[in-house]
Amino acid sequence: KDSYDITLLPGDGIGPEITESTKKVLTALCEKCGFDMNLKVALIGGAAIDAVNDPFPQESLEQCQASDSVLLACIGGYKWDSNPRELRPESGLLKMRKEMGLFANLRPAKVLPQLIDASTLKREVVEGVDVMVVRELTGDVYFGTPKGIETINGERVGYNNMIYSESEIDRIARVAGDVASKRGKKLCSVDKANVLDVSQLWREVVTDVITKDFPDVELSHMYVDNAAMQLIRWPKQFDTIVCGNIFGDILSDEASMLVGSLGMLPSASIGESGPGVFEPCHGSAPDIAGEDKANPLAMILSAAMMLKYDLDRPDEALLLENAVEAVLDQGLRTPDIKQEGDGCKLVGCSEMGEAVAKIV
Amino acid sequence: KDSYDITLLPGDGIGPEITESTKKVLTALCEKCGFDMNLKVALIGGAAIDAVNDPFPQESLEQCQASDSVLLACIGGYKWDSNPRELRPESGLLKMRKEMGLFANLRPAKVLPQLIDASTLKREVVEGVDVMVVRELTGDVYFGTPKGIETINGERVGYNNMIYSESEIDRIARVAGDVASKRGKKLCSVDKANVLDVSQLWREVVTDVITKDFPDVELSHMYVDNAAMQLIRWPKQFDTIVCGNIFGDILSDEASMLVGSLGMLPSASIGESGPGVFEPCHGSAPDIAGEDKANPLAMILSAAMMLKYDLDRPDEALLLENAVEAVLDQGLRTPDIKQEGDGCKLVGCSEMGEAVAKIV
Ligand SMILES: CC(C)[C@H](C(=O)O)[C@@H](O)C(=O)O
Ligand SMILES: CC(C)[C@H](C(=O)O)[C@@H](O)C(=O)O
Numbered sequence: 001k002d003s004y005d006i007t008l009l010p011g012d013g014i015g016p017e018i019t020e021s022t023k024k025v026l027t028a029l030c031e032k033c034g035f036d037m038n039l040k041v042a043l044i045g046g047a048a049i050d051a052v053n054d055p056f057p058q059e060s061l062e063q064c065q066a067s068d069s070v071l072l073a074c075i076g077g078y079k080w081d082s083n084p085r086e087l088r089p090e091s092g093l094l095k096m097r098k099e100m101g102l103f104a105n106l107r108p109a110k111v112l113p114q115l116i117d118a119s120t121l122k123r124e125v126v127e128g129v130d131v132m133v134v135r136e137l138t139g140d141v142y143f144g145t146p147k148g149i150e151t152i153n154g155e156r157v158g159y160n161n162m163i164y165s166e167s168e169i170d171r172i173a174r175v176a177g178d179v180a181s182k183r184g185k186k187l188c189s190v191d192k193a194n195v196l197d198v199s200q201l202w203r204e205v206v207t208d209v210i211t212k213d214f215p216d217v218e219l220s221h222m223y224v225d226n227a228a229m230q231l232i233r234w235p236k237q238f239d240t241i242v243c244g245n246i247f248g249d250i251l252s253d254e255a256s257m258l259v260g261s262l263g264m265l266p267s268a269s270i271g272e273s274g275p276g277v278f279e280p281c282h283g284s285a286p287d288i289a290g291e292d293k294a295n296p297l298a299m300i301l302s303a304a305m306m307l308k309y310d311l312d313r314p315d316e317a318l319l320l321e322n323a324v325e326a327v328l329d330q331g332l333r334t335p336d337i338k339q340e341g342d343g344c345k346l347v348g349c350s351e352m353g354e355a356v357a358k359i360v
Numbered sequence: 361k362d363s364y365d366i367t368l369l370p371g372d373g374i375g376p377e378i379t380e381s382t383k384k385v386l387t388a389l390c391e392k393c394g395f396d397m398n399l400k401v402a403l404i405g406g407a408a409i410d411a412v413n414d415p416f417p418q419e420s421l422e423q424c425q426a427s428d429s430v431l432l433a434c435i436g437g438y439k440w441d442s443n444p445r446e447l448r449p450e451s452g453l454l455k456m457r458k459e460m461g462l463f464a465n466l467r468p469a470k471v472l473p474q475l476i477d478a479s480t481l482k483r484e485v486v487e488g489v490d491v492m493v494v495r496e497l498t499g500d501v502y503f504g505t506p507k508g509i510e511t512i513n514g515e516r517v518g519y520n521n522m523i524y525s526e527s528e529i530d531r532i533a534r535v536a537g538d539v540a541s542k543r544g545k546k547l548c549s550v551d552k553a554n555v556l557d558v559s560q561l562w563r564e565v566v567t568d569v570i571t572k573d574f575p576d577v578e579l580s581h582m583y584v585d586n587a588a589m590q591l592i593r594w595p596k597q598f599d600t601i602v603c604g605n606i607f608g609d610i611l612s613d614e615a616s617m618l619v620g621s622l623g624m625l626p627s628a629s630i631g632e633s634g635p636g637v638f639e640p641c642h643g644s645a646p647d648i649a650g651e652d653k654a655n656p657l658a659m660i661l662s663a664a665m666m667l668k669y670d671l672d673r674p675d676e677a678l679l680l681e682n683a684v685e686a687v688l689d690q691g692l693r694t695p696d697i698k699q700e701g702d703g704c705k706l707v708g709c710s711e712m713g714e715a716v717a718k719i720v
Contacts, residue, residue, distance in 0.1 A: 090554045120485040120592055141501075141522050147557050152525070158561030159523035162501050166515045192606070194450045197507050201518030228614040229622075232480055232592065246552070250610055254588040262589075 003036040004311055007067040007275075009060070012046040012089060013284025014294035014349070015073030021296035021353025022071065022303055025320070028357035033316055040067075044096065045075030045089035045284075055092025061099055064275060069310035070100075071303055072279035077286040097137050101271035103168070104175040105135040106305070107252040107281065108266065109259050114328040117339055119260030121232070131231075131238045131255050132183060134176040135248025137269055139168045142245045162198050164244065169205040171272070176206075176242035177214035184239030188220045190227045190247055202244065224251070231255055256281050263295030263336040266302035268309050276310045278302040288335075292348035295334040297324050300356055323359040327352065363396035364671055367427040367635075369420070372406040372449060373644025374654035374709070375433030381656035381713025382431065382663055385680070388717035393676050400427070404456065405435025405449035405644075415452025421459055424635060429670035430460075432639035433659055437646040457497050461631035463528070464535040465495040466665070467612040467641065468626065469619050474688040477699055478620030481592070491591075491598045491615050492543060494536040495608025497629055499528045502605045522558050524604065529565040531632070536566075536602035537574035544599030548580045550587045550607055562604065584611070591615055616641050623655030623696040626662035628669050636670045638662040648695075652708035655694035657684050660716055683719040687712065 006026075010019040023039060030037050042060040049055050055075075064070045075089040085091060096102070111119065111129040119126045144161030151157070173189075180187040189206045191199035203221055210219040222230065224247045230237060231251065235258050243251060256265050262282045270276035280298030288294060301324060308317035332355055333344040347355070366386075370379040383399060390397050402420040409415050415435075424430045435449040445451060456462070471479065471489040479486045504521030511517070533549075540547040549566045551559035563581055570579040582590065584607045590597060591611065595618050603611060616625050622642045630636035640658030648654060661684060668677035691704040692715050698706050707715070 085554075085560075088554065094555070120482055120594075121480050122482055125480040142555055144519070149557050149561050155526045156561060157523060157525045158556075158558035159504070159521055160556045160558050161519055162522055163517060163519035165512070165517045192609075194445075194448065195454070195502055196518075196520045197509050198518035198520050200445075201509050201516060225609045225613040228588065228610045229617040232614065232617040234480075247610075249552075249585045250588045250607075253585040254592065254614065257589040257592040 004068040005038045007064045007070045008039050008041045009044040009072040011044050011073045011075040012077045013286040013289040015284055017349045018294050018296040018299045019073045021349055022299045024353045024357045025300050026303055029360045032360060044092050046077050046080045049080055049087055055089050056095045067275050069275045069306050070277040072277050073299055074284040076284045102269035102277055103138040104172055104270050105137040106268040107133040109255040111259050115261045115337055118337060121258055126258055129235045129258060132179060132240045133252040133255055134179055134242045135252055136172040136244050139164055140245030164198050164202055166205050169202050170209055173206045173209035177210050177217055180217045180240035181214055185216055186218050186239035188222050188238055188241050190222050190224050190241055190243040192224050227251055261337050263298055265298050266305050268305040270309055278306040292350055293335050294349040295336050296349050296353045300324060319360050323356045326359050327355045364428040365398045367424045367430045368399050368401045369404045369432040371404050371433045371435040372437045373646040373649040375644055377709045378654050378656040378659045379433045381709055382659045384713045384717045385660050386663060389720045392720060404452050406437050406440045409440055409447055415449050416455045427635050429635045429666050430637040431663055431666060432637050434644040436644045462629040462637055463498040464532055464630050465497040466628040467493040469615040471619050475621045475697055481618055486618055489595045492539060492600045493612040493615055494539055494602040495612055496532040496604050499524050500605030524558050524562055526565050529562050530569055533566045533569035537570050537577055540577045540600035541574055545576055546578050546599035548582055548598055548601050550582050550584050550601055550603040552584050587611055621697050623658055625658050626665050628665040630669055638666040652710055653695050654709040655696050656709050656713045660684060679720050683716045686719050687715045
């Protein structure tokens with residue numbers, strides 16, 4: 001295949017400008033490598049709420065589903081923060097994940113040598129850290145029912161159901177086993193099996209899947225509280241981590257902070273079949289939106305994940321990743337990764353995008 | 361009151377030896393300050409399982425309830441790890457919390473200047489960090505029903521209910537408001553209100569309680585994933601944090617790891633009335649049990665929290681805390697806090713206890 005339909009979801013805040021830079025890079029890559037990308041924009045988040053009063057309209061969903069892959073920038077902003085929940089940008093994100101069946105979220109946290117000083121952790125602790133968090137994304141307390149707020153015995157009670165079925169655990173364990181077997185072959189499954197029934201089932205099914213079908217992967221288990229400590233104590237002990245939706249939400253963000261430069265971190269959300277969604281881990285940074293100060297590299301690296309996981313073009317993915325490292329080696333830095341006295345050159349979002357485009 | 365009945369729960373692993381050292385210190389303190397402590401031991405954890413096949417026997421519960429306060433060392437060990445859940449040491453802990461109504465867990469994470477290099481975070485990031493995590497301890501997904509593992513549509517499903525009532529949130533918010541008003545007067549409530557119904561109620565009730573009844577406390581809200589990042593990015597932004605049981609489990613452990621020296625961190629678990637339980641944050645370290653290598657300082661500092669919160673003896677609490685800082689200033693270090701080239705003297709558990717006892 002040498003022509004792809006890609007849906008771009010620029011979203012909110014800095015979303016449009018990092019999308020613009022990423023487009024330039026993808027266009028350059030296509031020219032160089034001799035394939036085509038048909039990049040079509042759709043609405044999500046606050047932008048969609050403002051336009052059609054729905055954070056992820058049916059039209060966007062259908063366009064995404066008809067694409068080969070989806071590249072999302074970021075969503076959210078103060079403007080919509082006091083909206084009722086169903087009219088908030090995040091609800092669009094959750095709906096997209098659920099409707100597109102994106103049950104596996106891959107969140108790499110890799111420390112780049114050029115940016116090692118951006119971490120608040122000591123150099124010797126984070127040097128060489130390369131952790132992949134595989135987070136389940138369509139189950140758990142995020143989507144479990146029954147849920148709600150109701151009055152019981154004269155007072156209100158709020159509740160959500162933390163729930164996983166065997167088949168949900170089985171399929172995420174397979175993704176994690178596969179990811180781990182292509183990396184360092186070490187998988188740590190994180191749960192709270194000393195307290196939770198749902199975690200007991202989780203541990204049992206993960207153990208089954210990995211020991212039977214991924215014999216070359218070394219499996220360990222860790223309680224979530226301990227994992228939150230160990231990530232800080234000695235992150236290099238981890239290769240691949242697998243966990244449920246809420247523990248993964250917390251731990252993947254914690255892991256990304258080890259790296260220190262959120263503006264560099266991509267993610268992939270994939271399903272059984274059909275297009276995946278690729279997006280940076282950072283938020284929409286409304287405070288700097290439109291000022292050409294945003295860092296487009298996480299979105300560009302997300303495009304690299306798209307090339308690898310959805311378009312089956314690992315070589316082109318590598319080209320992008322190398323180009324990103326090369327602009328860092330050239331000493332270009334957006335404000336978020338500029339350190340005092342690093343002797344580097346401060347650039348804006350568009351200049352950074354152009355620099356990457358020139359290299360690929 | 362100048363005589364107190366204290367229940368000691370030595371538990372497992374290094375528990376008995378740190379309890380021994382703490383006893384020496386308390387005895388010295390009583391002599392110096394002219395009051396009495398009647399220290400009576402009871403069973404919990406693996407020790408209780410081995411003795412009477414119950415991780416927290418009724419007898420222990422009754423003795424604790426009849427005491428003025430309870431000092432717990434630590435529980436658990438490989439030996440009981442494959443027991444069925446109700447026969448595991450942790451179940452004793454959960455039962456104790458529930459039966460004694462210990463709904464508020466106070467977990468200070470304070471960086472001591474003498475041990476600042478023990479942190480994996482950079483000195484400038486952790487210097488002066490002094491965070492108190494107030495964790496709800498008898499509700500949430502830990503105790504919520506319905507729960508279990510059952511077969512639905514031909515496959516097993518595991519589930520636990522993440523649930524809070526208004527009155528449960530109200531009372532922990534009051535404890536947190538009180539704690540914050542005696543500290544830096546800044547309270548950050550952590551939840552996942554952008555996704556969870558239970559968190560929406562949490563946020564509403566906490567806001568109500570604090571704005572109405574703690575007008576001098578500045579309240580903010582943060583999502584749990586962001587809190588996990590911010591604790592690493594810039595921990596000094598926090599004074600007091602309040603959260604539910606499972607988020608608190610994760611964040612309090614994460615916060616304690618900032619300090620780097622788990623062997624120094626105490627905790628308090630308190631209820632509406634009746635005795636509280638005071639215990640170090642570290643585990644039972646079965647690998648070094650009985651070798652006189654354990655650090656008794658976290659348990660000694662837990663005794664200080666007991667003096668402050670349960671026995672209403674803040675001056676004596678301060679004496680203990682100062683004595684602990686003094687032995688550190690003298691350069692005494694147990695193996696867990698000894699750093700290569702720090703020029704300090706390596707001591708065992710009993711010598712450390714004696715040194716503190718001599719100073720108080
Ligand atoms: C915005 C929010 C609903 C979302 C989540 O919790 O999944 C975000 O934190 C993420 O990790 O993508
Ligand atoms: C042992 C376990 C049940 C317990 C908890 O999760 O509460 C522990 O992690 C703690 O924080 O005291």
